[in-house]
Amino acid sequence: MLDIFLSALTDILTVQHISYMMLGVIVGLMIGVFPGLGGIAGLSLVLPFLYGLDTTSALALLIGLIAVIPTSDTFASVLMGIPGSSASQATVLDGFPMSRNGEAARALSAAFFASLVGGLVGAVILTGFVLVARPVILSFSSAELFMLSVFGLSMVGVLAGKSLVKGLAACGIGLVIGSIGGAPATGEFRMVYGVDYLYDGIPLVIIGLGLFAVPEIVDLLRRDRSIAGNKGLGSGWFAGIRDVIRYWWLTLRCSSIGALIGAIPGLGGTVVDWIAYGHAVQSTKDNPRFGQGDVRGVIAPESANNAKEGGGLLPTLLFGIPGGGAMAVFLGGMVLLGIQPGPSMVGTNLDLTYTIVWSLALANVFGAGLCILLAVPISRLTLIPFKLLAPFMIVVISFAAFQATRIIEDLLALLVMGALGIYMRRFGWPRPALLIGFVLATQAETYLYQAVQFYGWGFLTRTGVMIIIALTAVSIWLGIRAKVTSSSRDEVLAEEPSHGSGLSDNIRARWPQLAFAGLMLAGFVLAVLDALQQSFLGQVFPLMMALAGGAFTLLLIGFLVFGRHNTPAAVDAEAGIGTDEERPERSMLASLFWLAALVALTAVFGFFIALVVFFVTFLQFRARASWLMTALLTTGAAGFILTLAYSLNMRFPGGVLQDLYRLPWPFS
Template sequence: MTDAAFSALASLADPSLLIMLVVGVLAGLVIGLIPGLGGTGAVAILLPVTFGMDPEPALAMLIGALAVVHTSDTVAAVLLGAPGSASASVTMLDGYSMARRGQAKRALSLAFLSSMAGGLIGAVGLTLAIPLARPLVLSFGSPELFMLTILGVSLAAVLSRGNVVKGLTAGFLGLLLGLVGSSPTTAEERFSFGSLFLSDGVSLVAVALGVFGLAEIASRVGQRKVTEEPVTLTGGWASGIREWLTHWTQVVRGALIGIWAGVLPGVGATAGTWLAYGQAVATAKDKRKFGKGDPRGIVGPESANNSVEAGDLIPTFLFGIPGGVPSAMLLGMLLTYGIQPGPSIVSEHLDLMYLIIWAFAIASVAGAFLCFLATGSLARLTKVPFAVLGPGLLVVMLLGAFQEGGQLGDLWVMVALGVVGFFLKATGMPRAPFLIGFVLAIPMERYYYLTTNLYDGAGWMTRPGVLAFAAVLVLPVLWSLLRKARTATGRADDGHRDEHPVEERAEVDLEGSMAGTPWSLGVAAVAAAVFAGALWMSGSFSEEAALMPRLVAVGGLVTAGLLLWQELRPRFQPQADPEPTVHDEAPSGGSTLVATRVEQRTVAQEARAAVRNRDLAIGARTFAAMATFLVLVMVGGYLAATLVFTPVFLLYVARTRPRTAVVHTLVLGLVLLSLPSLLPVELPLGALQ
């Protein structure tokens, strides 16, 4: 064993192999920076290059890229609030908040260092897990996988910033969106309204970038000046490393959870990052800062999402079951070299396995190190006002979303979801459970269906794995209820409630600014209407295909109803209690800014209403601009549309100097022109082309 390990390491000292690894790492880093391309893009661009190579350099290159994609995709999530993958959305929770408070450099340093450690621990885990993988995978049957999907969505709903009812409603909305398309059990089309395009379901990248990225552009494009605190650049690398070291237990725990979750085929990778976040919150004594820039919320998940990639290689190689498109392509590459996945790979190709492990470890370290060196310059990106970044971001994000299916329809869906994301954000509904619900909807349905069909009665509920997951789900709730009952006065460290004014100042942010207004009431009402409509529509599906939509719709109706009640109650009894309901106060918003005198209150309310109207107007204008851009794309193609749209936007919306507008447009145009030849990127074509 050790012989093979060291001979593999020695072979990596071969310059040609090392060069391939470096090429892979650089390609992976660059592609990871562009939200939406991710691992698929990285492997897709490198795969054609590997045809004709020996297996060793080819593997070194692909593994190099795969190991670092999740290191650099943090950049867009943390700096711009635009996660390109479901796992990056977890890092975003705390990372983006931290960056918005002027600590972008700190957030990035923590993230990169954790990625590095996650990758390293993942590589070690990969070695150790090989003998354990088979019993582990075989002990997870359909019931356990079903419980894991439930756990993933519930954790996201409970742990996201915002109150639980809102989180659950968002989770149910996401699940419903995930059910659009063919049913996994009967191949029946649901909620597709007869459109073949929708019968495929909505594209993940469109959802992630729409709900987060576009909503972010729309809500921040109004700021022509940088309203954030100036980027603090205190402390060098050493202090970054020191702070990170204090969280080493979180890093290790996150990485272990990541490996474990990555090993489980299908659902692991998404649920895993949330489990890592969940354990960080659960084990923390002071939970108040989670979601507002707690370093522990960054290190755990970030270390997990890199080790997940390592864990994911285990089912890929040992069972031929890839957890995602990138590992599927890797598998295909192995096949062209005549290397068959399967338990025998360990005995027959041990040297290659070790090469993979070493390449993974070295790439993780090198990738994270390069990113870490660049944090200072990357962090300066937050100094650029969003209005100026807007068009470039929009163009890149839409292009990223276009790559997944090559459908213009995806871009329209993405803009529509941007509007949804804008309102969710404004009314303080957490968007992370929405995304996680969307991702896990089909696996959840699949494993529920398989569980009920392959097991008699309710016997599966007593399987030890199922009970353990159920305990993870239920115990924290019971515990907090118990504690609440005991100390009725309530010490304030039990959740995300913002009873203490932790925020030093009222953030100039849209987040939650419309909570407790007619708008949030409206969002609750619309959600309830959507669930009711879904319930009604599911009546026309076959019994098997209707099961899951019905469950989701009924669950959604219940939570949306609760939400409506929460919204309406204070309206009927306005003076009843200054600390009403379960309200999780988002920083600036809400009806309970302690204002004792009525006059003061009305003044404050009017000011807020004015801000609100301004936000809404800007949002409406931005989304209209995005729609216009898409119309231009349909007419003249992507490049032409960009050339027209960017200067107009910069001159009239961002009010930049003419020279800036010209330079920006030219640069963007050149990038678009050269991109297709550098990356596996296709530009949408217009009718005139």
């Protein structure tokens, strides 16, 4: 055993290995800071160079690249509220509010230092775990995976915020949206209405961008100030490192959660962050400010998601099953290098496995270290007046959105999800609940169906399943306790301006959110109608979920119509109910209009021409910038996007113009 450790260590600690790893880290960072791209796109950049290299150097380059994927996208999620990948969606919840409070540098350094620690802890756990991983991974059958999805769904209770009914209804919406596309059991297509785009379901990135990034951009645009407002950069990066040290126990717990859940194939890395975040919320007793910029809400998901990548190596190496996008890329690279995954990775090739696991940890340290150094200069972005930053952000989220399939429908979906996100934010519907429902919809349905097929309903009595049920129960109990102790009754209530208490008075005072709830109800009805046309196995899951979601929405409508004054369901940010924020000056629709304008322009002229026209128009008419400034910023943005697209061999979504005429790149 010791000789295997030594052989792996001597492989790693050579100048050549480390320099190639650094190269991978730097390339990965340069591409990864751009939301939606991540190191996956970086692969196509480095692949041509893999051929000339020996296996160890090529592996080092690849590992350096994938190690920074969950780290580099933190910049966009903390500074701009743009979740570029599933690994940064939970980070947005507290990271972005911290930026808005002028604590961007602190949030970033806490996130990166937590990532660094997470990567190291993950590697330590995996060093031992790798030897017993095969039987452990095999013991997670569809039954256990289903219960784990239920465990994930139980986090909705923790993340529901003020109104549990709204949380459950939002989760229902997520589950229904998640079941669009092919049914796992039968392959029949649900809720596609003949639209090609819907056959694959809506991509997760678009849901994340629409729900979290679009509402924030719109809100900031309405306020016309910098992201950090007049609060400056505040406490520096050292504070963030101190935070991680102060909450070392939380960091350690979340790293372990990340490494272990990441190692289970099939659940996907997508829920790890939410489980870690939920864990932080339910285990925090002293003075929690989650959702408003609590640093623990940043530390928890960030320490988990780097450890998760290490965990994800196990199914990739041992079974050839990649846990997520980054691992799929790594697997492809390995195959190109002639390394085949399989049982030999814990047998004759064990030293190679350790080389990979520890390289990943080392690359994490380099990557996170580099990011910490960059945190202060980059966080100055939050001081730029938002009207100058906004066109960049709108272009960036559109660019990130169409990474999914690179067609105009991606942008349309972004717009629709964005509108949904805006109103959910306004009426206090918890957006994380929708996201969790969406992420777990397919998994819960697939594993339930498979478990019943393989074991019958007796699957509930399997030991593993019982353990997870117990864990879920404990987690829910902890969540309830955290809620009761953390918030006094007054805080749970919404503060409504007084209005009469009759039925008609309620409706008159709360009609905007009644209308929204009604719209959601209509969505559930639509889902039920569609489900009724499917075969039994194709309909049973979406039907149940839509009925449950519809019931909770009805309950909510009941609360709103008949409920007393100040019911917690009656949040309406636009009317200043249930929020501390001041009402912004400009109208919401005018701000959303700009995103819609970019989408419409793209539909006609293709993305590149649309980008230029959009920039000039926005800067001239909305930001009222000088012509020099307009020219500089437009050229800068266009040049940047072109360089990126050129080096990654990327095409832009085309519009009517491209359908009619064949144009040279980049207009094509």
